[in-house]
Amino acid sequence: MTIVVTGAAGFIGAHLCTALVQQGKEVVGIDNLNPYYTPDLKRARLAQLSDHRAFTFHELDICDIAQLDELGVRDIKTVVHLAAQAGVRYSIDNPRAYIQSNLVGHAEVLEYCRQSEGLDHLIYASSSSVYGGNMKIPFSESDSVDRPVSLYAATKKADELMSHAYAHLYGIPQTGLRFFTVYGPWGRPDMAYWSFTEAILKGEPIRIFNKGDMRRDFTYIDDVVGGMLNIIEQGPKLVETGAPARVYNIGNNTPVPLMEMIEVxxxxxxxxxxxxxxxxxxxxxxxxxxxxxxxxxxxxxxPATPIATGLPRFVEWYRAYHNV
Ligand SMILES: NC(=O)c1ccc[n+]([C@@H]2O[C@H](COP(=O)([O-])OP(=O)(O)OC[C@H]3O[C@@H](n4cnc5c(N)ncnc54)[C@H](O)[C@@H]3O)[C@@H](O)[C@H]2O)c1
Incomplete structure (x- = not known):
């Protein structure tokens, strides 16, 4: 049985693929290696996986995921759909990238799953961004998320809605995961912990938004991957009524002030x-x-990793990767 991972060259995808092949699972990864951030980093992540025989990679856009059939990919048990146009700030000036990958792409993944006989679970990435400017904390899955403050958040909420409809109509069991600021080695250059590290090492100023008055629920990559492995292993949880569709927060449950993150x-x-x-x-x-x-x-x-443990691990990796 095969697990298909979309966004396999991405930060979370590459970590997940590594953990899955280490468990002896057959994994087919796809990614379009787009230049939102340097594809060199995406290729370097894939290079880490190249020794594993159980991992196969196809450079493919999720809008063309149906091509996996022609490529002979069969017996798919689980699809983990992580490919997306990520990032809140980029969505202000580049809305079409989000429409294409997060709406059209998500719909194509759903169609692919509908056609895949024997598939018993689609796990897909949503985001904490769906909570927008909600004031009630902590953010709970039952809270209203009808007021997105970015197009990115709107596309992620739309993904949850499309997934629910497919679960209801076609009985595809689905689990949506609202990720909360995932960080760690092999992370994302567009995120603050990376750009701050880069600037501090170069002696350049860092730009601190909202005068530092922000808090994030930083979630270490190994905790996230551990959670996803359990979900893959245990499969979808039955729901008493309605469509077989669940959405979960996957965060650290410990928000950290931005200034504390900078101190660490x-x-x-x-x-x-x-x-x-x-x-x-x-x-x-x-x-x-x-x-x-x-x-x-x-x-x-x-989750078991505070930033006092996780951020130094990122810094150690960053220094080794960039030789600085
Ligand atoms: N990292 C976080 O903190 C975080 C927080 C909330 C949600 N998420 C979501 O989790 C998922 C994974 O995030 P990540 O941090 O690994 O991001 P990432 O950008 O590192 O990984 C996404 C991967 O998807 C690929 N991709 C994008 N559009 C594609 C398309 N149309 N076809 C094929 N491949 C495509 C990219 O090339 C990239 O390698 C995304 O859906 C993201 O929105 C992440």
């Missing part, structure tokens, strides 16, 4: 940041904080 980075780097305080950016949210009771109850999810 400074300590790990052994350098002081030059801080430039700037106003809030359009589309951004002030805080994220995951209620993870549901994932804990259904899959035993228990």
């Amino acid at each position: 980075l400074e300590h790990a780097l052994g350098l002081q940041a030059q801080k430039e305080f700037v106003p809030m950016q359009m589309g951004d949210v002030k805080q994220t904080y995951a209620d993870i009771d549901a994932l804990q109850r259904d899959y035993g999810f228990a």
